[in-house]
Amino acid sequence: MGTGKYKNMSECAKAIKISGAEIVTVAVRRVNISDKKKPLLMDFIDPKKITYLPNTAGCFSSKEALRTLRLAREIGGWKLVKLEVLGDKKNLFPEMIETLNSTEILTKEGFKVMVYCNDDPLMAKRLENAGAAAIMPLAAPIGSGLGILNKVNIQIIRKQTKLPLIIDAGLGQASDATIAMELGCDGVLVNTAIAKAKKPFEMAKAFKNAVVAGRQSFLSGRIEKKIMGDPSSPIKGII
Amino acid sequence: MKKKIKIKINGKLNIIDERTKVSVLLRDLKVPLRKVAIELNREIVDKKKLNKIFLKTNDKLEIVHFIGGG
Numbered sequence: 001m002g003t004g005k006y007k008n009m010s011e012c013a014k015a016i017k018i019s020g021a022e023i024v025t026v027a028v029r030r031v032n033i034s035d036k037k038k039p040l041l042m043d044f045i046d047p048k049k050i051t052y053l054p055n056t057a058g059c060f061s062s063k064e065a066l067r068t069l070r071l072a073r074e075i076g077g078w079k080l081v082k083l084e085v086l087g088d089k090k091n092l093f094p095e096m097i098e099t100l101n102s103t104e105i106l107t108k109e110g111f112k113v114m115v116y117c118n119d120d121p122l123m124a125k126r127l128e129n130a131g132a133a134a135i136m137p138l139a140a141p142i143g144s145g146l147g148i149l150n151k152v153n154i155q156i157i158r159k160q161t162k163l164p165l166i167i168d169a170g171l172g173q174a175s176d177a178t179i180a181m182e183l184g185c186d187g188v189l190v191n192t193a194i195a196k197a198k199k200p201f202e203m204a205k206a207f208k209n210a211v212v213a214g215r216q217s218f219l220s221g222r223i224e225k226k227i228m229g230d231p232s233s234p235i236k237g238i239i
Numbered sequence: 240m241k242k243k244i245k246i247k248i249n250g251k252l253n254i255i256d257e258r259t260k261v262s263v264l265l266r267d268l269k270v271p272l273r274k275v276a277i278e279l280n281r282e283i284v285d286k287k288k289l290n291k292i293f294l295k296t297n298d299k300l301e302i303v304h305f306i307g308g309g
Contacts (some may be wrong), residue, residue, distance in 0.1 A: 003309035012307055027308025030249040030301065031275055033268055041305050042274055057308050067281075071303050074276035074283050142309065169309075191309040 001025070002191025003041065004057075006200070013044040015194055019204040023083055025055040027113040028068050028075070034052060038122065047076060053114065054083040060073050060089075062098040066105060073111070080133070081106070092142040092169075096123050101128055103189070107131030116168050119153040121160060128161055136189065139180065140170025143192040147176040158184040174210035181214025182222075244296035255294065262289035263301070275304045 001021040003235075005054060006012035016024055031211040032038050054072030056065040062085060069081045083102055087095030094117055106113045107130060114134035115127050125136050136159060140146035148154060148167065158165055168189040177188045190207055197203035242257040248268075252258065255264060265272065277284045278301040284292065294300070 003307035004309040006307060009307065025308055026305040028276075028303050029306045029308075031270060031304050033249055033251075033270075033302070041307055044298040052305060054305065055308055060290070061270070069280060070283055071301075072305075074286075075274065075305060179309060 001194065001204075002189065004191055004194035008132070009041060009044040011200060012195070015200045015204040016045060018201050018208070020208045021050070022055050025053045025057070025191070028054055028072050051080070052076065052078060053080060053082050054078055056084045058086070059084065059209055060086050060095070062102040062105070065098070065102050067109065069106060070109075078133065079110060080112045082114045082116065082136070090132055094118055094138070094213065096120075100126055103127055103130045104208075114164075114166070119150050119157070121153060121156040124157045125160060128163055134164065134166055134186075135161060135195050136166045136168035138169040139167050139168070139176065142169040144170050145172030145193060146170055147172050148183075152180070153181050154180070154185065174206035176216035177207050177210040178217070181211055181216050184218055184239040188209070202215055244294065246294055246296065246298045246300060249302055250301045251252075259294050260290055261292045261294060261300070264294065264300075268302075270302055275302050277302055289306065 001016050001019055003012050003023045020127060026041060031135060036114045056068045059065040059068055065083060065085050072078060072081060080172055083099060083106065085095045085098040085102055086092055096118060099115060102112050103115055112133040114136055115132045116136045117127060118195055119137040119187060124137065127135060137154060139148040164186045166187045167185050169190060171177060171190050173193060180188050188211060194200050194203045194207060243254050244257050246253055258296060272286060280299050
């Protein structure tokens with residue numbers, strides 16, 4: 001789960017607990033020197049219990065992203081990081097050339113890089129070859145709530161990679177998470193859909209159930225799709 | 240009276256005593272060292288070496304931590 005956009009940190013911490021999320025994304029920002037009473041994220045979410053995934057949200061170049069993640073590693077020794085290099089301030093789509101270059105550099109520096117990317121199977125393959133630890137294609141633009149726009153591409157990426165595949169960005173409601181899991185994804189990363197729901201705690205619970213339902217459905221092996229009907233009751237013995 | 244120097248901390252101008260160690264400045268600012276990372280003039284500073292570095296005029300110090308984000 002993402003930890004941004006909540007009313008306050010205790011709301012965020014409670015929503016995370018309810019959702020059952022194991023990893024949370026966090027941002028690296030300047031400490032407020034003048035107001036030392038401001039609460040710290042680590043006072044609400046214990047990094048010993050929940051895995052912190054430092055993210056480069058807000059970075060628009062490889063240089064900025066690398067600087068951010070090197071600092072993140074320094075804060076707590078985290079090697080597992082999320083790379084997100086944005087290319088456009090309006091649609092927030094990833095700048096994939098910079099993303100690919102950064103993935104290569106970070107991997108060489110010993111980072112385990114979970115990579116936010118577009119839903120392009122070819123680019124996903126390039127990221128995998130560059131050493132990505134997880135592929136995180138967007139469902140739709142960040143914060144848009146549109147749900148998975150290109151299910152076919154996600155399925156193609158699923159077929160071609162054994163890396164963890166996590167849908168990152170663009171989910172709007174719990175059923176979107178079910179669809180992601182039914183497509184064979186290993187998880188979803190959700191922020192706005194929960195943080196900005198009218199009832200964030202209820203939505204956090206809904207997402208938890210949706211992920212479980214989707215995973216069970218995927219593992220159960222769905223029936224084939226047919227064009228014609230197939231009656232559920234036997235024809236034999238009809239009166 | 241000690242000579243003063245100008246440095247920038249997190250982008251803001253600060254006037255401090257000359258030959259102030261980074262460790263002393265951070266202690267005075269009550270920065271929780273275990274929860275932050277320190278960058279001096281764009282280079283990450285090993286927290287073990289903070290007491291060996293003296294700040295110079297025009298130094299740019301960045302103190303960052305984790306906050307909520309997507």
